[in-house]
Amino acid sequence: MSMSIRKFIAAISAIILGVLLAIGMFYMPAADDEIAAYGLLLADLSVDERNSMNTVSGVLFDLRALDTLGELIALFTVSAGMNIILRKVSKEKFRDKRLLSRKSRPAVKVSDTIRSLCLALAAPMAMYGLYICVRGHLTIGGGFQGGVIIASALILIYLAGFFNVQEKIAHNVILNLTESIGMGGVLIAGLVGLFLTGSLFGNILPLGSPGDFFSGGMIPILSVLVGFEAAAALALIVSHLQSQLLELEEKP
Amino acid sequence: MTELTDFLPYIVVVWLAIIGLYGMATSGNLFHLIMCLCVFQSSIWILLLSIGYRREATAPIFDDVSPEVSVIDPVMQALSLTDIVVGATIVAILLTIAIQVHKRLGTLDPNQLNSIQK
Numbered sequence: 001m002s003m004s005i006r007k008f009i010a011a012i013s014a015i016i017l018g019v020l021l022a023i024g025m026f027y028m029p030a031a032d033d034e035i036a037a038y039g040l041l042l043a044d045l046s047v048d049e050r051n052s053m054n055t056v057s058g059v060l061f062d063l064r065a066l067d068t069l070g071e072l073i074a075l076f077t078v079s080a081g082m083n084i085i086l087r088k089v090s091k092e093k094f095r096d097k098r099l100l101s102r103k104s105r106p107a108v109k110v111s112d113t114i115r116s117l118c119l120a121l122a123a124p125m126a127m128y129g130l131y132i133c134v135r136g137h138l139t140i141g142g143g144f145q146g147g148v149i150i151a152s153a154l155i156l157i158y159l160a161g162f163f164n165v166q167e168k169i170a171h172n173v174i175l176n177l178t179e180s181i182g183m184g185g186v187l188i189a190g191l192v193g194l195f196l197t198g199s200l201f202g203n204i205l206p207l208g209s210p211g212d213f214f215s216g217g218m219i220p221i222l223s224v225l226v227g228f229e230a231a232a233a234l235a236l237i238v239s240h241l242q243s244q245l246l247e248l249e250e251k252p
Numbered sequence: 253m254t255e256l257t258d259f260l261p262y263i264v265v266v267w268l269a270i271i272g273l274y275g276m277a278t279s280g281n282l283f284h285l286i287m288c289l290c291v292f293q294s295s296i297w298i299l300l301l302s303i304g305y306r307r308e309a310t311a312p313i314f315d316d317v318s319p320e321v322s323v324i325d326p327v328m329q330a331l332s333l334t335d336i337v338v339g340a341t342i343v344a345i346l347l348t349i350a351i352q353v354h355k356r357l358g359t360l361d362p363n364q365l366n367s368i369q370k
Contacts, residue, residue, distance in 0.1 A: 003278070003363075010277035018270040025262035028303060035306055039325035043312050046326070047319050055312035055326040056333065064330065071337050078341040085348045089355045139315045144337055211315065230337070237344045244351050 050203070051210040052219050057136040061143070061222040065201035068222075069186060072229050076183050079233040082240040110161035118160035126153040133227035137216035143223040147230025154235045158242065170239030175232050182229025189222055261302035268295035282350040282360045286343060293339045297332050304328025 046058025060068050133146030158166045169175065193202035208215030272292030279285040304325030310317055312326040354360050
């Protein structure tokens with residue numbers, strides 16, 4: 001099929017779909033309406049029964065923690081499965097070491113300002129991510145957001161021009177260990193809740209008083225574990241993608 | 253005016269959805285196709301957030317407001333967070349497949365991937 005015919009058919013279908021979607025949108029709730037009863041119920045439950053000031057964290061890490069488990073399994077599977085998809089092809093002979101050395105590929109010039117700023121920010125960035133992780137039950141924050149911030153510390157090291165250091169960190173066993181701790185910890189917490197209270201991710205810790213740091217039962221613990229998992233999985237994904245050079249040596 | 257601002261997010265949703273799908277259908281490059289998928293995903297986030305939105309309501313975080321105050325839907329916020337994470341994983345796996353396609357077949361044009369080679 002030639003490109004012009006395809007564009008024509010795609011445009012016609014897009015217009016028809018757009019009209020249908022626009023008709024469907026008339027039945028959507030306007031901004032004046034009340035929110036759904038389920039949302040109201042969860043907002044009340046999260047504050048009254050779980051002592052979590054941040055309702056979104058209460059929903060993610062306690063009341064609907066099963067969804068979070070599925071999400072984590074998706075992250076875990078992708079970060080592990082990328083290794084399988086990115087296997088070497090027969091033409092690809094010198095993937096990492098030799099192409100990375102300075103002789104065949106000149107190192108990218110990074111200005112001193114960028115390098116010093118990125119290196120100075122890397123450690124505070126990781127700490128800030130951890131801080132966002134542990135206060136998810138109190139105010140704005142949570143495991144996923146904190147995990148992404150922690151993973152961006154690794155990207156700062158790459159931006160500073162230290163690709164080899166970043167590779168070393170990314171291939172370190174600690175990263176895989178962190179991911180396993182996050183994933184396994186969430187599973188164990190869910191199963192312990194299942195055996196002790198009869199429901200998956202049931203709360204087994206004291207709830208504390210609302211607004212305290214040690215409150216919310218399992219919410220801060222799950223939040224930190226999810227943060228570990230998200231940070232390690234994203235760092236692995238980024239390093240998998242960056243280790244692909246897209247330069248093939250021709251077969252001799 | 254109220255009418256327009258009520259339905260403006262939904263208009264944006266429809267526009268982003270159809271423009272993303274059109275880009276995906278007519279794309280000539282696998283990376284461009286993945287970016288079009290991102291545009292389509294962002295329409296879903298706007299849809300989720302605008303379903304949960306309520307006028308003169310605050311974020312569902314009660315650390316400095318009393319629990320009686322009206323809030324926007326926390327389920328939609330949690331769902332959009334879930335969707336962002338799932339979208340990131342999908343984009344990651346699609347980028348991986350695009351890299352592998354380029355390595356094996358030497359092209360990123362979907363039109364040249366007519367037959368399974370080797």
